Amino acid sequence: xxxGAVLPFAFTAAVLLFLTVPLVLCMLFAFTTGNAxxxxxxxxxxxxxxxxxxxxxxxxxxxxxxxxxxxxALASTLTGLLAAIGMTRMSTARAMSWLVVxxxxxxxxxxxxxxxxxxxxxxxxxxxxxxxxxLAHLVFTLPFVTGVxxxxxxxxxxxxxxxxxxLGQSPFGAFRDVTLPALGPTLIGAMLIAMALSLDDFVIxxxxxxxxxxSTLIWGMMRQSITPEINAIGTSIIAFSLSVxxxxxxxxxxxx
Amino acid sequence: MAAASLxxxxxxxxxxxTMTAVQPIDLAIRENDFFAILGPSGCGKTTxxxxxxxxxxxxxxxxxxxxxxxxxxxxxxRPTGMVFQxxxxxxxxxxxxxVAYGLRLRRRPRAEIGAEVERMLDLVHLSPYADxxxxxxxxxxxxxxxxxxxxxxxxKVLLLDEPLAALDLQLRKAMHxxxxxxxxxxxxxxxxxSHDQTEVMTLANRVAVMSGGRVAQExxxxxxxxxxxxxxxxxxxxDANLLPARRTGGVILLGxxxxxxxxxxxxxxxxxxxxxxxxxxxxGHGSGLRxxxxxxVFQGSHVRVHCLAKQAGGAEMRVTATLGRDVLPAGSGQGxxxxxxxxxxxxxxxxxxx
Amino acid sequence: xxxxxxxRAQLRRExxxxxxxxxxxVIVFIGLFVAPLAWFFVQSFWRNATFRVVPDFQFGNxxxxxxxxxxxxxxxxxxxxxxxxxxxVLAFFFAYAVxxxxxxxxxxxxxxALTTLFGxxxxxxxxxxxxxxxxxxxxxxxxxxxxxxxxxxxxxxNAGAVTVTLTHYLLPLAILPLYGALADMDETVIAAAxxxxxxxxxxxxxxxxxxxxxxxxxxxxxxxxxxxxxxVTPALVGSPGNAMYGNFIxxxxxxxxxxxxxxxxxxxxxxxxxxxLATVWLVMRRVLRAR
Numbered sequence: 047x048x049x050g051a052v053l054p055f056a057f058t059a060a061v062l063l064f065l066t067v068p069l070v071l072c073m074l075f076a077f078t079t080g081n082a083x084x085x086x087x088x089x090x091x092x093x094x095x096x097x098x099x100x101x102x103x104x105x106x107x108x109x110x111x112x113x114x115x116x117x118x119a120l121a122s123t124l125t126g127l128l129a130a131i132g133m134t135r136m137s138t139a140r141a142m143s144w145l146v147v148x149x150x151x152x153x154x155x156x157x158x159x160x161x162x163x164x165x166x167x168x169x170x171x172x173x174x175x176x177x178x179x180x181l182a183h184l185v186f187t188l189p190f191v192t193g194v195x196x197x198x199x200x201x202x203x204x205x206x207x208x209x210x211x212x213l214g215q216s217p218f219g220a221f222r223d224v225t226l227p228a229l230g231p232t233l234i235g236a237m238l239i240a241m242a243l244s245l246d247d248f249v250i251x252x253x254x255x256x257x258x259x260x261s262t263l264i265w266g267m268m269r270q271s272i273t274p275e276i277n278a279i280g281t282s283i284i285a286f287s288l289s290v291x292x293x294x295x296x297x298x299x300x301x302x
Numbered sequence: 303m304a305a306a307s308l309x310x311x312x313x314x315x316x317x318x319x320t321m322t323a324v325q326p327i328d329l330a331i332r333e334n335d336f337f338a339i340l341g342p343s344g345c346g347k348t349t350x351x352x353x354x355x356x357x358x359x360x361x362x363x364x365x366x367x368x369x370x371x372x373x374x375x376x377x378x379x380r381p382t383g384m385v386f387q388x389x390x391x392x393x394x395x396x397x398x399x400x401v402a403y404g405l406r407l408r409r410r411p412r413a414e415i416g417a418e419v420e421r422m423l424d425l426v427h428l429s430p431y432a433d434x435x436x437x438x439x440x441x442x443x444x445x446x447x448x449x450x451x452x453x454x455x456x457x458k459v460l461l462l463d464e465p466l467a468a469l470d471l472q473l474r475k476a477m478h479x480x481x482x483x484x485x486x487x488x489x490x491x492x493x494x495x496s497h498d499q500t501e502v503m504t505l506a507n508r509v510a511v512m513s514g515g516r517v518a519q520e521x522x523x524x525x526x527x528x529x530x531x532x533x534x535x536x537x538x539x540x541d542a543n544l545l546p547a548r549r550t551g552g553v554i555l556l557g558x559x560x561x562x563x564x565x566x567x568x569x570x571x572x573x574x575x576x577x578x579x580x581x582x583x584x585x586g587h588g589s590g591l592r593x594x595x596x597x598x599v600f601q602g603s604h605v606r607v608h609c610l611a612k613q614a615g616g617a618e619m620r621v622t623a624t625l626g627r628d629v630l631p632a633g634s635g636q637g638x639x640x641x642x643x644x645x646x647x648x649x650x651x652x653x654x655x656x
Numbered sequence: 657x658x659x660x661x662x663x664r665a666q667l668r669r670e671x672x673x674x675x676x677x678x679x680x681x682v683i684v685f686i687g688l689f690v691a692p693l694a695w696f697f698v699q700s701f702w703r704n705a706t707f708r709v710v711p712d713f714q715f716g717n718x719x720x721x722x723x724x725x726x727x728x729x730x731x732x733x734x735x736x737x738x739x740x741x742x743x744x745v746l747a748f749f750f751a752y753a754v755x756x757x758x759x760x761x762x763x764x765x766x767x768x769a770l771t772t773l774f775g776x777x778x779x780x781x782x783x784x785x786x787x788x789x790x791x792x793x794x795x796x797x798x799x800x801x802x803x804x805x806x807x808x809x810x811x812x813x814n815a816g817a818v819t820v821t822l823t824h825y826l827l828p829l830a831i832l833p834l835y836g837a838l839a840d841m842d843e844t845v846i847a848a849a850x851x852x853x854x855x856x857x858x859x860x861x862x863x864x865x866x867x868x869x870x871x872x873x874x875x876x877x878x879x880x881x882x883x884x885x886x887x888v889t890p891a892l893v894g895s896p897g898n899a900m901y902g903n904f905i906x907x908x909x910x911x912x913x914x915x916x917x918x919x920x921x922x923x924x925x926x927x928x929x930x931x932x933l934a935t936v937w938l939v940m941r942r943v944l945r946a947r
Contacts, residue, residue, distance in 0.1 A: 054753035054757035054758060055753075055757075055758065055761075057749060057750070057753060058750055058753045058754065058758065058765050061746060061750050061769070061827070062765060062768055062769060064824065064827075065768075065769055065772045065824065065827060065828065066768065066771075066772060068780065068783040068784055068787050068824065069772060069775055069779075069780070069783055071783065071786075071787065072779065072782070072783035072786065075786065083786040084786070084789075124680070125680040125681050125684055126681070128677045128678070128679075128680055128681065129677065129678055129680070129681035131677050132674045132675075132676075132677030132678040132681075133678075135670070135673070135674045135677070136674065144678070147685070148681060148685055150689070151685075151689045152878075153877070153881065154693075154881075154926070155881050155882060155884070155885020155886070155902075155925075155926070155929075156882075156885065157885045157886070157887055157902050157905060157906065157922070158696075158885060158922045158923075158925070158926055159689075159692075159693075161696065161905070161906075161909060161918060161919070161922060162692040162693050162695070162696035162919075162922070163688070163692050164909065165692070165695065165696050165699060165915055165919070166691065166692035166695050166696065167692075169695060181688055182688070184684050184688060185684065185685075185688045185689050188681060188684055188685075192681065203388060203390070205386040205387075205388050205389065205390025206390045206391065206392050206393070207390075208355075208357055208377065208384065208386065208390060209384065209386060209390035209391075209392070209448070209451070210392070210403070211356075211357075211376065211377040211378050212355060212356075212357075212377045212378070212382065212383060212384045212452070213378070213383075213403055213404035213407060213451065213452075213455060214378045214404055214407045214408060214455070215378055215407055216378060217376075219407075223392070223403075224392055227392075227394045228393070228394065242774050245774075245776065246774055246775075246776055246777060247777070248776070248777045248778045248888060249777075249887075249888065253909075260776075261776055261777070261778045261779075264776075264778045264779065264782060265778055265888075268778075268782055268785070268892060272785070272786060272789070276782055277782075277786070279779075280775075280776065280779035280782055280783070283775065283776040283779055284774075284775040284776065284779060287774035287775060287776065288771060288774060288775065290774075291771070291773070291774050292771075359666065
C-alpha cells in the first residue's frame with residue numbers, strides 16, 4: 047500500500063463509521079433485554095420483538111405498509127414498463143428528455159409535494175388512505191422504475207426480437223417470447239426498487255394516509271416515549287429494505 | 303413470368319430524413335442463386351437486405367417474391383429467413399429450442415418438429431450440442447444455430463447479414479465451406495451481404511457491388527473481377543493499378559516504352575486498369591513501360607514489386623506487379639531499371655474516376 | 657409509384673402506438689404532479705376565512721410568508737446551504753477516495769456506504785435521537801470515560817443535531833451521482849495533467865472538478881433542497897427555538913387549517929431555493945470552467 051493512501055483510508059473509514067454506527071447501534075438496541083436504548087446493554091434477546099408481536103398497532107401498520115408498497119411497486123412497474131417501451135421507439139435524445147421531465151417531481155421537497163397532493167386530493171374528494179398513498183408514491187417511484195427499465199431495454203440486442211419476427215412471431219409474441227424473459231430480472235429489480243423507495247418515505251405518506259404505516263407509527267411512538275420497541279420496528283424496516291435493495295441490485299446489474 | 307426471377311426489387315428506395323441510404327434500386331435474383339451484395343460499410347447494403355426481410359420499410363418501390371408483392375408485409379408474413387450478424391439467438395433457450403421455435407409457432411406436430419430439428423442440427427453438425435443453452439456456445443457454433451433456425455422453415459429466400467464478420471479468419475474459411483455445402487445440399491436462394499470480397503468470390507455466383515446507396519455493378523464474380531464497370535469497383539474487388547491517361551484519337555499511351563492501347567471513343571481522360579498479376583517485369587529498359595523498382599515486398603508464394611514510372615504527360619505514377627518468385631528478373635534491387643509488359647488484352651479502359 | 661399517403665398513415669399509426677404506451681406515465685405525471693402543484697399554486701392566492709378557503713387573487717399570503725416568517729426563512733436557507741455544502745464536500749472526497757485512492761478496497765467501501773441509502777428516513781432520525789439523548793449512548797460514553805459527571809444536555813435539541821442528522825441522511829444520496837461521474841472519468845486525463853506539470857490541487861481544480869460539475873451541482877441541489885424543505889428532523893432532534901420553515905408550513909395544515917398561507921409559504925420557500933440554486937449554478941460555472 048502506498049504511503050499516500052493513509053489519509054484517504056482514514057477519511058473514508060471515518061465517513062463509513064459516521065454512516066453506519068448510528069444504524070448498527072439502533073439495531074443492537076433492538077435486541078437488548080434492558081429497558082432503554084442505551085449503553086450498557088445488559089443482555090441480548092428478543093424481548094422487544096415479542097413486545098412488538100403483541101402490539102396490534104404494529105400488525106395494523108405492517109398490513110397498511112404492505113398494501114402500499116406492493117400496490118405502488120405493481121402500479122409503477124406497469125406504468126414504467128409501458129413508458130420505457132414507448133421510449134425505445136424514439137430517438138435517444140427524445141427519450142432522455144422524457145426521462146428528465148418524468149424526474150421533475152424528485153426536484154421538489156417532499157413536504158411541498160406531500161402538501162400539494164393533500165390539498166389536491168381533498169379538493170377532488172379522494173380521502174386519505176391506501177389508494178391516495180399509492181398514487182402519491184407513484185409520483186416519485188415512477189422516474190426510477192422507468193429509468194432502470196429504459197436503460198436495460200435500450201441496450202438490449204435487437205437481433206433476437208428481429209429473429210423471432212422473421213420466424214413468424216407477431217410483435218407482441220416476440221415481446222413475450224424474447225424481450226420479457228431477458229427483461230425479467232430487471233423487471234423484478236425495478237419492482238423492488240419501487241418497494242424500497244415507497245417504504246423509505248415518511249413525509250408524503252404522512253400527508254396522504256389515514257391509518258398508520260410503519261414509518262408514521264415510529265413517528266407517533268417517538269413523540270410519546272422512547273423504548274427499544276421502536277428500535278425493533280426500525281430494525282425490521284432496515285433489514286427488509288436492505289435485503290430488497292441487495293436483491294434488486296443483483297437482479298438489475300449482474301444479470302444478462 | 304418466364305426465366306423466373308424469384309426475387310425482384312423495383313425502384314426500392316430508403317430515405318432517412320434528407321439522407322438517402324438506398325437510391326432507387328432495381329434487381330432481379332433468380333431461384334437457387336447464391337447472390338452477394340458487396341460494398342464498404344455505410345453503402346446501404348444492410349438497409350437493402352433489411353428491406354427485403356421486412357425490417358425496414360422502404361420509402362418507395364416494391365419487393366416481389368415469386369411474383370407476389372410483399373412490400374408492406376411484416377417480417378413474420380414473408381417467406382424470408384434471416385441470419386443476423388450478431389446471431390440474434392434466444393439466449394434463454396437451448397440450441398434445440400432455438401431451432402424449433404419457428405415450427406412451434408406454426409403448431410406443427412411434436413414428432414415432426416423433433417425430426418426436423420434433428421435433421422437441421424445434423425446439417426450444421428450441432429447434434430451433440432442440442433440441449434446446451436444457446437448462450438454457452440462459441441461464435442461459430444452460434445452462427446450455425448442461427449443458420450439452422452432460419453433454414454428449418456425452408457424460406458424461399460435466405461438472407462445472410464454479414465454472418466461471418468464476427469469470426470476469426472480460420473473459422474470463417476471453414477464456415478465458407480460449410481455454407482457452400484449447405485447451399486448444395488438444400489438448394490434455395492441465398493442472399494449474402496458482406497464487405498469481404500474474398501468471401502463473396504468464394505461463395506456467390508452473382509454479385510452486386512454497392513457504393514453510396516446504389517448498385518455500381520452486377521454480374522458474376524469473374525465478370526466483376528475482369529471487367530469492373532468503374533474505378534471504384536476495380537479497386538474494391540482485388541488489387542488494381544489504375545493508371546491515369548488520356549485517350550487521343552482512339553489510342554492511349556501510358557508512358558515511355560509502353561505499347562499504344564487501342565481504345566475507340568472520343569478524346570477524354572481515362573483510367574487504365576491493370577491487375578498486378580497480369581504484369582511481367584523485364585530487366586533493363588527494353589520494350590515495355592519503363593520504370594524503376596521502388597520496393598520489393600516478399601509475400602510468401604509471391605512477391606509484390608512497387609515500381610515508379612512516368613506518365614505520358616511526365617508526372618510520376620506507381621505501378622505494382624505481383625510475380626512468382628521464379629519470374630522475378632535477376633538483380634531486381636531497389637532502383638533497378640525494369641520494363642513492365644502485359645498481354646495484349648490485359649488493360650481495361652475505364653472512365654476516369656475519383 | 658407508391659402513394660406517400662400510405663407511408664404517412666403508417667407513421668401516424670406508429671406515433672399513435674408510442675403515444676398509447678406513454679399515456680399512463682403522462683397521466684401520472686400530469687394528474688399527480690402538474691395538476692396538484694398548479695392547484696396548490698392557485699390556492700396560494702386565495703384567502704382563508706373561518707374553517708374554509710375563499711377564492712381570491714391577492715398577495716397577502718406571500719406578504720405574510722415573508723413578513724412573519726422572514727427570519728425563519730433566512731435561517732432555514734442558511735441551514736440548507738450549510739448541510740448542502742458539508743454533504744457535497746464530504747461526498748466528493750469520499751467518492752474521489754473510493755475511485756482513485758483506495759485500490760481494490762474501493763468498491764467494497766462504496767457498497768457499505770450505499771447500504772445506508774435505505775433504512776428509512778424516520779428510522780435514521782430516531783437513531784440519532786437515541787444516540788444524542790440525555791440517556792443516550794454518547795452521554796453514556798462520556799460519563800463512562802469520566803469526562804463529565806452529569807449528562808450533557810447540549811447534544812440534542814439544537815441546530816447542530818439537526819445538521820448532523822440531515823447530513824447523515826443525505827450523504828449516501830449525494831455520493832451516488834458524484835461517484836457515477838468520477839467512475840466515468842478517464843484516469844489517464846489526470847495522469848496527463850500531472851504529466852504536463854500541474855500540481856495535485858491544480859489538477860483537482862482545472863481538470864477533475866470542471867469535468868464533474870453537473871454531478872457536483874446535482875448532489876448539492878438535492879441535499880440543499882431536501883435539507884431546506886425538511887421538517888421532520890428539526891421537529892424530532894431540534895429545539896423549538898430553531899424550528900425550520902417547513903415546521904411552520906406544516907403547522908398551517910394542522911390546527912390552523914390555513915391552506916392558502918401554507919401554499920404561499922411552500923412556494924416562497926421553493927422560489928428562494930431555486931434562486932439560490934441558480935446562483936450556485938452560475939458561480940460554479942464561472943469558477944469551475946476550462947482554463
